[in-house]
Amino acid sequence: MTSAEPEALLRKSLESGRVHSAYLLSGPPEATRPAAQRFVRALACTASAGERPCEQCAACRRSGAPSDIAIDGTGKSGPLLRHVGDHADLLWVERGDGDTRVRIGQIRAVQQALRLRSSEGGFRAAVIADAEWLNQEAQNALLRLLEEPPPRTALVLVAATASGLLATVRSRCVRVAFPRPPAVLGEDAAPLAERLAGAGRLSVPQLLDWAEEYRGARADAAAAVAQLLEISALWLRDRVAARVAAGDTAVRPALDAFRDLQACRKSLAQRNANPQMVAERALLALHGALR
Numbered sequence: 001m002t003s004a005e006p007e008a009l010l011r012k013s014l015e016s017g018r019v020h021s022a023y024l025l026s027g028p029p030e031a032t033r034p035a036a037q038r039f040v041r042a043l044a045c046t047a048s049a050g051e052r053p054c055e056q057c058a059a060c061r062r063s064g065a066p067s068d069i070a071i072d073g074t075g076k077s078g079p080l081l082r083h084v085g086d087h088a089d090l091l092w093v094e095r096g097d098g099d100t101r102v103r104i105g106q107i108r109a110v111q112q113a114l115r116l117r118s119s120e121g122g123f124r125a126a127v128i129a130d131a132e133w134l135n136q137e138a139q140n141a142l143l144r145l146l147e148e149p150p151p152r153t154a155l156v157l158v159a160a161t162a163s164g165l166l167a168t169v170r171s172r173c174v175r176v177a178f179p180r181p182p183a184v185l186g187e188d189a190a191p192l193a194e195r196l197a198g199a200g201r202l203s204v205p206q207l208l209d210w211a212e213e214y215r216g217a218r219a220d221a222a223a224a225v226a227q228l229l230e231i232s233a234l235w236l237r238d239r240v241a242a243r244v245a246a247g248d249t250a251v252r253p254a255l256d257a258f259r260d261l262q263a264c265r266k267s268l269a270q271r272n273a274n275p276q277m278v279a280e281r282a283l284l285a286l287h288g289a290l291r
Contacts, residue, residue: 006031006176010039013174014052019043019123020174021149024131026162027178033129035178036156040090040125043154059120063087080109084127088119091126095133101269102130104138111145114153124153131157132164135271139166146172160230164265189231196235199283200290207287211280221275225268229282233261236286257289 006025013019023039025032038053041063047054054060065085080103084090091113093106110126118124128134134142145155146169162170162177199207214221214228240254264282267273 006178007035007038009176010035011042014039014042019154021153022146022155022157022173023176024157024159024162024165024170024173025176025178026159029158029160031178032158032160035176036127036129036158037084037092040084040127040154040156041087043123043125044087044090044120046120046122059087059122063090080106081113081126089122089124091124092129093126094129101133101135101271102128102138104135104141107134107138107141107145110155111141114145114155115150118152122152124150125156126154127156127158129158132159132161132265133269134165135269136166137271139169143169143172161265163262164269189234192228192231193235196232196286199286202287204284204287207283208280211276211283214276214279218275222268222273225275225279225282226265228279229261229265229268232282232286233258236261236289253289257285260285 006027010023025036041060042052044059044063045052045054046057046059053063055064063085065087080093082092084092091110093102093110095102107128110128114124114126116124128142143166149155157165157169157173159165162175202210214225236254236258240251240258243251243254261282264278264285267281268275268278
């Protein structure tokens, strides 16, 4: 699937008039976040024909305002919600600067906001831009909204990977997967990939020393471990594909390690997650697959 095809699926939903109550956009944030914003802006656009958002109507001028407006309180973790531009019917949720997760209070604020009547008689929509960082408590609250969505509302979840979300959440969303670029392991990831290749030769104490590098401020450590998990999963996937292509079918340990990495993603999103311990678990799983 090319990067244009997911956008075409969203446009088709708009053009047909069959807008679903929930969508899940997964893939690179540089593709999914702008797509989510364009989609909800198109929902608010009042143009009767042509490309949406039209960028000409009053609704588009409001939703395209240069700065998002914070609402519903602020604090060290940031606002619960923001408007998209200054459009009252379009909401945006993401992690605060000091947070490692999307808070349950933010999901409750979304629930309350979507139950209000639209200011212009159209759709009300909310984007949850860091959906993979919802802990289980927040996902359970979100599930109630997905099960009983208010009329003429749309919820757009954006996640780097959908695997961190509960299956019951995923099943209630229209899935729109954005492809990753072919060169997934770029220059920034190359040193870590090279280090991962030698993980099988390290002793357990050496692996624990490596994991200790992920100590520090929780938000920064969680972001670094999330990168470790993503690059490890991609590196392991490529390794398995290369071995299978070469006729080697003894890849069960690597597949088990891949499942462990996915479990680590879910653990990292939990409220009391310890990033260093998650890193330990991931590195030990890789070590077992590479011995």
